[in-house]
Amino acid sequence: MNKIFMFEALRSAIDEEMSKDETVLVIGEDVGHYGGSYKVTKDLHLKYGDLRILDTPIAENSFTGMAIGAAMTGLRPIVEGMNMGFLLLAFNQIANNAGMLPYTSGGNYQIPIVIRGPGGVGRQLGAEHSQRLETYFQAVPGLKIVACSTPYNAKGLLKSAIRDNNPVLFFEHVLLYNMKQEIPDYEYTLPLDKAEIVKEGKDITIITYSRMRYHVLKAVDRLIEKNVDPEVIDLISLKPIDMDTIIKSIQKTHKACIVEECMRTGGIASEIIARVNELIFDYLDSPIIRLSSQDIPTPYNGLLEQNTIVNSEQIINAIIKQLNI
Amino acid sequence: MATWKHGWELWERLTERNMNKKNLLFPLRSLSCFDQLCLKHCIRSQPSASRKTCNSEFMESRRTLLRRYSASSSEYYFPGAIGAPYTDKLELIAGEKEGRIPCFRIMNELGEVSSAIEKEYHPDHQVEPSMMTSMYQHMLKLHVMDTMLYSAQRQGRISFCMTSFGEEATAIGSAAALETADVIFGQYREQGVLLWRGFTYRDFCNQCCGNALEPAKGRQMPVHYGSKELNFVTISSPLATQIPQASGYAYGMKLSRSKNITVCYFGEGAASEGDFHAALNFAATLECPVLFVCRNNGYAISTPAKEQYRGDGIAGRGLAYGIDSMRVDGNDLWAVYFAVKEAKRRILETNRPLLLELLTYRGGHHSTSDDSSRYRQKNEIELYSERLSPLRRMKHFLAFRNCWNDEMDEKYIEEQRKELLTALEEAEKAPKAPLEDLFNDVYDQLTPNLQRQKTMLFEFLERQKRPTHSS
Numbered sequence: 001m002n003k004i005f006m007f008e009a010l011r012s013a014i015d016e017e018m019s020k021d022e023t024v025l026v027i028g029e030d031v032g033h034y035g036g037s038y039k040v041t042k043d044l045h046l047k048y049g050d051l052r053i054l055d056t057p058i059a060e061n062s063f064t065g066m067a068i069g070a071a072m073t074g075l076r077p078i079v080e081g082m083n084m085g086f087l088l089l090a091f092n093q094i095a096n097n098a099g100m101l102p103y104t105s106g107g108n109y110q111i112p113i114v115i116r117g118p119g120g121v122g123r124q125l126g127a128e129h130s131q132r133l134e135t136y137f138q139a140v141p142g143l144k145i146v147a148c149s150t151p152y153n154a155k156g157l158l159k160s161a162i163r164d165n166n167p168v169l170f171f172e173h174v175l176l177y178n179m180k181q182e183i184p185d186y187e188y189t190l191p192l193d194k195a196e197i198v199k200e201g202k203d204i205t206i207i208t209y210s211r212m213r214y215h216v217l218k219a220v221d222r223l224i225e226k227n228v229d230p231e232v233i234d235l236i237s238l239k240p241i242d243m244d245t246i247i248k249s250i251q252k253t254h255k256a257c258i259v260e261e262c263m264r265t266g267g268i269a270s271e272i273i274a275r276v277n278e279l280i281f282d283y284l285d286s287p288i289i290r291l292s293s294q295d296i297p298t299p300y301n302g303l304l305e306q307n308t309i310v311n312s313e314q315i316i317n318a319i320i321k322q323l324n325i
Numbered sequence: 326m327a328t329w330k331h332g333w334e335l336w337e338r339l340t341e342r343n344m345n346k347k348n349l350l351f352p353l354r355s356l357s358c359f360d361q362l363c364l365k366h367c368i369r370s371q372p373s374a375s376r377k378t379c380n381s382e383f384m385e386s387r388r389t390l391l392r393r394y395s396a397s398s399s400e401y402y403f404p405g406a407i408g409a410p411y412t413d414k415l416e417l418i419a420g421e422k423e424g425r426i427p428c429f430r431i432m433n434e435l436g437e438v439s440s441a442i443e444k445e446y447h448p449d450h451q452v453e454p455s456m457m458t459s460m461y462q463h464m465l466k467l468h469v470m471d472t473m474l475y476s477a478q479r480q481g482r483i484s485f486c487m488t489s490f491g492e493e494a495t496a497i498g499s500a501a502a503l504e505t506a507d508v509i510f511g512q513y514r515e516q517g518v519l520l521w522r523g524f525t526y527r528d529f530c531n532q533c534c535g536n537a538l539e540p541a542k543g544r545q546m547p548v549h550y551g552s553k554e555l556n557f558v559t560i561s562s563p564l565a566t567q568i569p570q571a572s573g574y575a576y577g578m579k580l581s582r583s584k585n586i587t588v589c590y591f592g593e594g595a596a597s598e599g600d601f602h603a604a605l606n607f608a609a610t611l612e613c614p615v616l617f618v619c620r621n622n623g624y625a626i627s628t629p630a631k632e633q634y635r636g637d638g639i640a641g642r643g644l645a646y647g648i649d650s651m652r653v654d655g656n657d658l659w660a661v662y663f664a665v666k667e668a669k670r671r672i673l674e675t676n677r678p679l680l681l682e683l684l685t686y687r688g689g690h691h692s693t694s695d696d697s698s699r700y701r702q703k704n705e706i707e708l709y710s711e712r713l714s715p716l717r718r719m720k721h722f723l724a725f726r727n728c729w730n731d732e733m734d735e736k737y738i739e740e741q742r743k744e745l746l747t748a749l750e751e752a753e754k755a756p757k758a759p760l761e762d763l764f765n766d767v768y769d770q771l772t773p774n775l776q777r778q779k780t781m782l783f784e785f786l787e788r789q790k791r792p793t794h795s796s
Contacts, residue, residue, distance in 0.1 A: 033700060034627035057597035057633045058564055058625060086563060089599070124484050124535075126546035128562040264778070294778055296767045301535050301543040303792070304763050307782060313789055 001184055007177045009151035010040045010116075013158035014078060016187065018048055021076065024162060025052040027067050028080030037082050038118060038177050064090035064115065068097050068167075071113045076162060081117030084171060085131030090115075098167040099142030114161045116170035120211055120261055121309050123175065127297035130305075132262040137169055138239050138271060145239035146192055147171040147210045151181040153236065156190030164192060171238075173211045195242035197249075201231035204319060205249040207272060208259040209235040212310065216259050219315035228323060238268055246272065247280055254285040255322060259315055264292040289318050426640045428684055429664060430654035434713055436721030438659070446663035448722075458728050460501055460658060461719045462737060464493040467517045468716060469741040470526065471689070474533060477749060478547075478693045483533045485547045489514045491656070491688025494715035495620050497521055498661030499683075503588060503669065508556045508574055510567040510589040513548055514620065518590075522555040526745050530752035537758040544758075565591060565598035568617070572608040572678075575615035579676055586672050587615045594625025596639050608678035609646045616668050617648075617680045620655065622687035627700040640682035648680050655683030656715040686713065760786070760793040 004012070018024045025048075026041055032055040035042030045053040056063040060081065067077035081087045087094065098111050121130040134145055144166050148154035154172065161168040198213065199220065208216045213234050220230055231249050235241065250256055256276070258269035269290035276288060291310045298308055403409075431446065432438045444450050448457065471488035478486040489496060496517025505522050509515070516529065528539065532550050535543035540551055541559060551559025561567065571589030578587060595601065596619055608615050619639040623630050636642060643650025649671070653664045661683060668679045686709035690697045697706070711717065723729035763782075764775045771779070786793055 030627050037626075037694075055628060055632060057628070058594045059597045059599055061599050089563070124546070126549065126562060127544070129546075265774070294763070294782075295775060296764060297544075299544045299763070300546050301758055303760060303794070304543070304758065307760060307763060307786075313791075314785060317785065317789070 001182045003180050003182045004151060005177065006148075006151045006154055006172070006179045006181075007038055007040050009155040009181075009183055010158055010172070011042065011044070013155040013162070014041065015044060015047070017159055017162045018044070018052065021162075022052075023074060024076045024078065025054060025070075026078045026080060027054045027056060027063055027070075029056055029058060029082050031055060031080050036080060038174075040177075041080065060086050060089040061093055065093040065097065067113055067115075068093060068101070068111055071111045071167075072101070072109045076112045077114075078162065079113065079115045081115065083129050083131070083174075084117045084119030084133050085128055087115065087117070087133060088131070088136075091136070094137070094143070094167070094169075095140045099140045101142075102166070103142060110165045111167045112165045113167045114158070114164075114170055115167070116158070116161075116172060118172050118174040118177070120171075120173040120175065121293070121298055121305065124300050124302055124305060125174070125298075126300045130298035132293070134169075134171055134238050135262045135267050138268065142167065143239060144168045144192060144237070145171065146236060147173075147238055148236075149173070149176065149210050149213045149234055151179060152183045153190055153196065153234075155183060156188050157192065157236065159187075160189045160192050163189070168192065171210065176211055190236075193237045193240055193242060195236050195245040196234040197245065198232040198234050199230070201229040202253055203229045203231075204255040204257060204323060205231050205233060205246070205253045206257050206259060206315075206319070207233045207235060207246060207269075209238065209268070210261060212259045212261050215310060215312045216315060219312040219319070222312070222316055223319060226320070226325060228319065228325070230319065235268070241268075241272060241275070243275055243279065246276070250276065250280060251283050254283055256284070256288040257315070257319055257322065258288060258290045259310055260290070260292045261309055262292060263295050264290070265295050267292050286322055289322055291315060291318055421635065422637060425637055426650075426652045428652045428654050429660050430657050431659040431663065432657050432718055432722055434718050436718040436723075436725060438722075446659075446667070448659045448662075449726075451663075454726065454728055456501075457723060457726075460497055460662075461716075461723055461729065463497045463501075463517070463521050464658070464716055464719060465734070465737055466741050467493050467496065467520055469738055470516070470520070470529060470745055473742060473745050473749070474529070474547075475689070475693065477533075482749065482753065483547050485693055486533070487513055487548045487692045488689040489517060491686045491709060491714065492620055492622060493517060494658040494661055494719070495618075495655045495683045495685055498658045499588070499590075499618060499665045502662045502665035504585060505555060506585045507669070508558065508578075508585070508587045510558050510571040510574070510587065511560055512564065512567065512591045512595060512620075513560050513562075514592070515590045516548065516550060519550055519552065519555060519557050522552075522557070524550070524552060524555060524557075526748035527752065528552070530745075530748045531755065534749075534752040534755070535757065536752060536755040537762075538752075538755050542758040542762060564595040565600040565604075567591070568595075568598075568600050568604035569607065571615050571617075572604045572611070572613050575608065575613035575678070576611055579612070579614055583614075584673065586669055587613075588618060589615060590618045590620060592625060593619060593621040593623075593630055593639055594628060594633055596642075597625075597633055605642070605646045605648060605678070605680070609648050612676050613678055614672045614676050615678045616665070616672055617678065618665075619680070619682045620685060621682055622655075622685045624687050624691070624697070624701070626691045626695060627697075638682055638684075640680065643680040648678050650680035650682065652682045652684065655685030656713055656718070658715060658719050685715075686710075688714075757794075 031041045032045040032050055032053050041053060064079055067079045070077050101109050101111055119132055137143055137145055146157050148157050161170050206216050216232055223230055231253055233249060258272055260267050260269050262268060273288045291314055293309045299305055431442055474486045475488050477483050496515050500518040500521035509518055531539035533547040549560040568589055568591055571587045575587035621638055625633055640650045640652040654660045664681055668681055672679055688710045764771055764779045
């Protein structure tokens with residue numbers, strides 16, 4: 001066991017998969033000798049060469065399309081978006097091609113592509129660099145979406161994503177790259193479609209993902225002092241959502257609160273609430289609350305930016321209100 | 326079988342009807358696609374014929390054309406390439422030519438103007454000495470501002486900065502050749518254009534500090550300047566998004582018969598984006614009065630130009646779209662100035678776009694989040710920043726004409742530094758936008774959804790007694 005940063009965990013996942021399987025390659029801007037803008041692919045080009053760690057010109061739609069084409073012929077590309085917001089340029093390729101081709105070709109073409117990169121609201125990066133794309137992509141059929149939140153799950157999930165034969169969107173968070181955690185030396189993978197029960201409890205189910213996990217945990221420490229025992233679930237898989245874990249939890253606690261970083265309208269929470277209503281409405285004692293970001297572009301100004309996303313105090317407030325304490 | 330003769334027959338029929346009108350406004354849309362193309366080509370190759378009322382000249386040009394494209398030849402003219410002659414040689418047009426497109430330059434590294442320069446674009450014949458000095462002073466101001474805002478970021482006073490070291494001549498030279506009424510769509514390295522137009526140090530510092538005094542009220546990152554008054558559209562981070570917007574804006578200007586043009590700046594890296602292709606194609610087919618200025622500074626973060634494209638730079642692409650293009654020494658203030666002046670004149674005359682490639686060098690890092698010593702050699706940076714520097718050659722040019730010297734240089738730089746420091750200090754102290762502003766301008770008016778979110782937020786803040794103002 002040794003303590004490493006999240007970006008190092010991601011790098012070791014890519015390194016291990018590339019050394020095992022020579023069809024795996026990395027495509028992106030400045031991933032080669034520059035090492036990637038968050039250092040995830042640092043020095044990999046020395047080991048695997050310029051063709052397997054491929055630097056591209058600046059054309060996201062085109063190199064995503066290129067990766068999809070390569071995937072159809074048997075390669076397993078990992079596309080790095082310098083910032084997930086730039087993937088909006090590649091939306092056409094991802095939605096119309098990666099998501100659809102296995103289906104429209106009658107299963108004749110598989111697209112084992114992984115598209116990864118940093119997203120989420122950082123520290124004063126301005127609106128275009130603070131995009132959360134998970135909600136836009138969750139409606140696209142044929143895609144799998146995963147959001148990692150710790151170095152341990154980042155490595156395990158990325159390895160599974162690379163081995164998976166479907167297109168996987170792998171969302172990292174720009175502020176979590178410098179997180180340190182001990183991870184095992186032995187090889188391990190994590191399933192792409194299972195949520196993680198971070199803490200067991202009985203009073204209320206808190207569902208979250210990515211960086212909001214840490215705000216939730218901070219809130220939970222304070223709630224425990226007030227004798228509340230929440231159960232915290234980290235979604236991990238945003239598409240398909242692990243409804244089994246959520247259902248079992250709500251059947252136990254009968255109340256739920258969803259904390260997400262994406263915008264309120266059409267967010268991940270809206271999907272979960274709709275499904276819970278359909279499947280286990282009778283188990284709920286009160287409506288599910290969702291805490292999400294405001295429906296506005298993220299401003300640069302520090303105070304305004306802080307008030308755009310959810311903070312732990314809002315979480316504590318909402319839960320106390322729901323539990324009538 | 327449609328031949329060239331067909332186009333001329335149509336022409337005859339229509340001109341008989343419109344013979345006495347000055348401008349031939351044919352009901353073009355009523356003709357078939359092929360007919361339209363034939364006619365358009367006829368008119369273009371015989372521009373004077375469009376205002377013809379004199380029969381004999383018209384008949385002469387008609388005869389010439391009929392001789393050239395006589396019905397006896399078995400030549401077809403496909404809609405895709407009307408006028409393309411047939412050949413019986415299996416020869417490829419080389420993709421990577423031997424020779425490069427030549428680069429227009431007026432003064433060399435030492436500020437000496439070549440004796441072969443024509444009078445129309447010789448600075449001594451066309452520019453007043455006071456204007457020459459003013460242009461150099463603006464280049465110095467830009468350099469000082471960049472240096473100090475960069476240090477301010479390093480000291481933690483602002484959060485981010487991008488400099489334009491080495492590209493001072495591209496910004497000031499082009500801005501000086503334009504009017505403030507010409508609309509600018511920039512990428513993020515054109516603060517010199519704003520500086521020339523009158524954006525003050527206070528304005529720049531307000532934006533970098535993100536306070537409430539700047540036009541965007543602190544909503545965008547530093548260096549994402551914008552000024553409606555100075556006709557500089559707010560910078561947007563993703564690359565090349567501004568290029569199709571510039572084509573569109575120019576189209577609007579054409580419809581409103583404006584006497585001004587749209588100017589769009591971008592780097593050679595951004596020219597790899599799909600938006601570049603679409604924008605140039607549209608500008609050419611819709612005939613938009615837009616000037617595309619590519620600052621080819623050799624690097625896109627760490628990607629060198631030789632990995633960005635294989636063709637002959639960006640100027641080489643104009644031909645593919647049917648856009649006139651030119652390559653200019655971007656470190657030569659005069660070449661940039663006269664090239665842009667001539668470009669604007671041409672665009673207003675023909676209503677067609679133009680592509681200028683300014684060859685220059687990015688003297689600094691991509692931004693404060695980059696360290697370019699990791700991917701380029703120090704001696705390379707020094708070569709361009711010193712020997713080929715735009716500031717150095719302009720200083721020599723002025724010194725030779727006794728308009729400037731080292732002492733004046735030092736004094737001016739010191740003055741500007743003090744001014745900028747004062748502006749930065751004031752901008753730091755100025756108030757930031759209040760929290761009430763959070764939901765404004767998402768739409769022109771608050772929607773019920775946003776009104777509810779605002780109410781909820783302020784109720785929460787009241788209860789928790791959290792700050793509603795930045796300290």
